[in-house]
Amino acid sequence: MLPELREAFDTGDNGVGASLTVYFxxxxxxxxxxGTLGERWGRRRTVQLAYLGYAAASLGCALAPTLPLFLAGRALQxxxxxxxxxxxxxxxxxLAEPSRVGRAVGIYASFQATGQSLSPIVGGTATELDWRLAFVxxxxVALLLAALPPPGEARPAASAPPWRTLLLPRVGLLGLAAAGSSLGCVGIAFLVALQARDAFGLGPSAAGLVLLCSGLTxxxxxxxxxxxxxxVGSRRAGMAAAVAGGGLVLLMGQAGSLTIFVVVWVGVGAMSSLLSVAVQSLATGLVPANRGGGVSATLAFRFGGLALAPLAWLPLAGSSGLDTAFTGAGLATFVVVVLLFPLGRSVAGPSPGWGGPTRRRPAPTRGP
Incomplete structure (x- = not known):
């Protein structure tokens, strides 16, 4: 879509590239x-208003006559x-049973991967006709989702989740682990694309198919x-994924053939998926009284890591080679093991005051 935006707004690569920056x-x-604000205001109302706002911002992007207005719409998105x-x-x-929280998060992650894998294809198809149709x-879709918000009403002042929960050491540790995973195996797609082009001579379409393998995994x-x-527990699963994922990332820069490169990349995708599921599962049990706040703080670190990854590894790849950049990303993944180790097994259960059904243990049976 970037070439179409460049032509529509008569700007250069920096101008259209800003559409990614102003969004993230x-x-x-x-x-x-x-997350904390949403828990205080009520999940249902907050998500509903957020989807309506997203729909309005997307429509603004579709109708924007100038680049500044388009960028403003992207920022609001x-x-x-x-x-x-x-x-x-x-x-x-x-909504999930405590013993099945990981499965619920895993299914959620699968839908995320589906969207990430299909969005370039759907967006590209729409762009063939008119790039504005993608935003329409x-x-x-946002208007349809606004009709299906999650349960959860506003909490009275006495039960509102406190801000200080976000300053707990375990929140910081998991946030750093999320950032480390993004600097490592989760966020190296741009290095893979460069390696596919420079080392194996693939064009944009073929390189895109290589990248798609990880998303499909x-x-x-x-x-x-x-x-x-x-x-096995979210912490142990995450540590195992970080060890295996870090080792596979180290191999990415050493792959001598395209077949080996793709196979290793699929393995990296599998371990990245497990690590993401483990980190998100841990985040949901991080602060049970402020579940949304714990999740959103962790995601902030995760996306911060994704933003830093190109800044960290592209200069290293340019000065010392892609194999050195892959080595740095592999080592960053290993650091996640150290950060997850103190966290212990995640705790997941219903949040106080969330507005849904309360699970109670059965009363003990009394003898005669």
Whole structure:
């Protein structure tokens, strides 16, 4: 879509490239507080208003006559989206049985991977006709989703989740682990694309298919990884994924043939999927009284890591080679093990005051 935007607004690469920056900056910053605000205002109302805001911003992008107005719409899209993802995940976990939280998060992750894999294809198809149709389609989808908000009413002042829960050490540790995973195996698609082009001579379409392999792996394995985290625990699953994923990333720069490169990349995708499911499962149990706040703070670090990854590894790849950049990303993945180790097994259960059914243990049977 970037070439079409460049032509429509008569601007250069920097101008259209800003459409990504102005989306992710407010998105990541708002995630630091959006979950806690949503828990206070009520998940249902917050998500509904966020989808309506996202629809309005998307329609604004579709109708924008100038680049500044288009960028303003993109910024509002990012801000609105920050109030959907953490609250949807928190609501999903509250609906799941405690012993099946990992499976619920895994299914959620599979749908995320599906969207990430299909969105370039759907967007590209719409762009063949008119790039503005892609944003019209997003508007329609957001309006439909606004009719299906998660449960959860506003909490009275006495039961509102406190802000200080976001300052707990375990929140910081998991946030750093999420950032480390994004600097590592989760966020190296741009290095893979460069390696596919420079080392194996693939064109844009072929390189895109290589990248798609990782997304499809997450789609297929998300639910299975959820079951794994339920059985062995989110912390152990995440540590194992970080060890295996870091090792595979180290091999990416050493692959001598395209076949080996793709196979290793599929393995990286599988471990990235498991690590993402484990981290999100841990986030949902991080602060049970402020589940949405714990999830949104963790996601803020995750997307911060994704934003930093190109800044960290592209200069290294340019000065020392792609194999050195892959080595750095692999080592960053290993650091996640150290950060997850102190967290212990995640705790997941219904959040106080969330507005859904309360699970009670059966009363003990009295003898005669």
């Amino acid at each position: 900056v407010p998105f990541a910053l708002a995630l630091l507080v959006s 990012g801000l609105a989206n920050a109030f959907t993802t953490p609250l949807l995940l928190a609501g999903l976990v509250d 389609g997003i508007t329609v 997450g789609l297929v394995l998300g639910s299975a990884w959820g079951r794994v985290t339920d059985v």
